[in-house]
Amino acid sequence: ELKVEQNPLFLSMQEGKNYTIYCNYSTTSDRLYWYRQDPGKSLESLFVLLSNGAVKQEGRLMASLDTKARLSTLHITAAVHDLSATYFCAVDSRTGNQFYFGTGTSLTVIP
Amino acid sequence: KAGVTQTPRYLIKTRGQQVTLSCSPISGHRSVSWYQQTPGQGLQFLFEYFSETQRNKGNFPGRFSGRQFSNSRSEMNVSTLELGDSALYLCASSSTGGYTGELFFGEGSRLTVL
Numbered sequence: 577e578l579k580v581e582q583n584p585l586f587l588s589m590q591e592g593k594n595y596t597i598y599c600n601y602s603t604t605s606d607r608l609y610w611y612r613q614d615p616g617k618s619l620e621s622l623f624v625l626l627s628n629g630a631v632k633q634e635g636r637l638m639a640s641l642d643t644k645a646r647l648s649t650l651h652i653t654a655a656v657h658d659l660s661a662t663y664f665c666a667v668d669s670r671t672g673n674q675f676y677f678g679t680g681t682s683l684t685v686i687p
Numbered sequence: 688k689a690g691v692t693q694t695p696r697y698l699i700k701t702r703g704q705q706v707t708l709s710c711s712p713i714s715g716h717r718s719v720s721w722y723q724q725t726p727g728q729g730l731q732f733l734f735e736y737f738s739e740t741q742r743n744k745g746n747f748p749g750r751f752s753g754r755q756f757s758n759s760r761s762e763m764n765v766s767t768l769e770l771g772d773s774a775l776y777l778c779a780s781s782s783t784g785g786y787t788g789e790l791f792f793g794e795g796s797r798l799t800v801l
Contacts, residue, residue, distance in 0.1 A: 609789065609790070611792075617794070618777060618792045618793060618794045618795050619777065619779075619790075619792040620792075621789055621790070621791065621792075624789050664730065666730075666790075669743075671742070671743055673718050673720050673735050673737075673743075673779070673781050673790060674720070674732050674735055674743045674745070675720075675722075675732065675790060676732070677722075677729060677730035677731075678729075679729055680729065680730075
């Protein structure tokens with residue numbers, strides 16, 4: 577079974593600082609997705625990475641994919657309180673739309 | 688464009704009962720998948736439907752079932768509820784039949800089993 581690991585599980589960071597969340601997966605895949613979830617809410621799609629070396633940026637978030645290392649990163653630049661949420665990476669199974677999700681990283685940005 | 692709509696949003700059941708959850712996908716989306724989210728197990732795939740056919744099923748007991756209608760709306764049913772079935776059930780739709788599909792999630796149905 578495809579396994580997806582994220583670290584760290586919990587991240588507390590000060591406003592204005594930079595940090596990176598890591599997502600490792602266990603089998604070959606060239607498609608990786610990042611989602612954000614606010615407490616009690618659904619999952620919001622952040623990034624869709626569809627090939628090796630893909631890099632996407634939106635505001636203070638930047639995601640990248642290295643399919644050879646089976647690694648994706650979500651980099652946070654100059655964090656602000658509004659970024660506080662849980663972030664999930666997901667890999668699809670190549671059999672329809674069955675996604676395997678990471679454990680999630682709970683991010684708290686402290687003023 | 689309306690998003691994925693799930694009903695009911697919250698419900699409370701007792702052990703042994705059954706429950707049916709409904710999902711209306713984004714207009715034009717033909718793939719609907721269901722996920723269970725719990726604090727202990729995280730997000731787990733239940734099943735996926737495309738054009739009224741179940742294409743994939745996750746590792747859940749037969750008490751969990753689903754179906755999709757010709758208008759792409761989907762329902763999932765859980766029979767003989769157990770305490771461990773308490774979870775947020777998320778429905779997601781996708782526009783493609785292959786595995787290119789970005790998933791768009793609904794707000795979820797939060798089930799509490801007492």
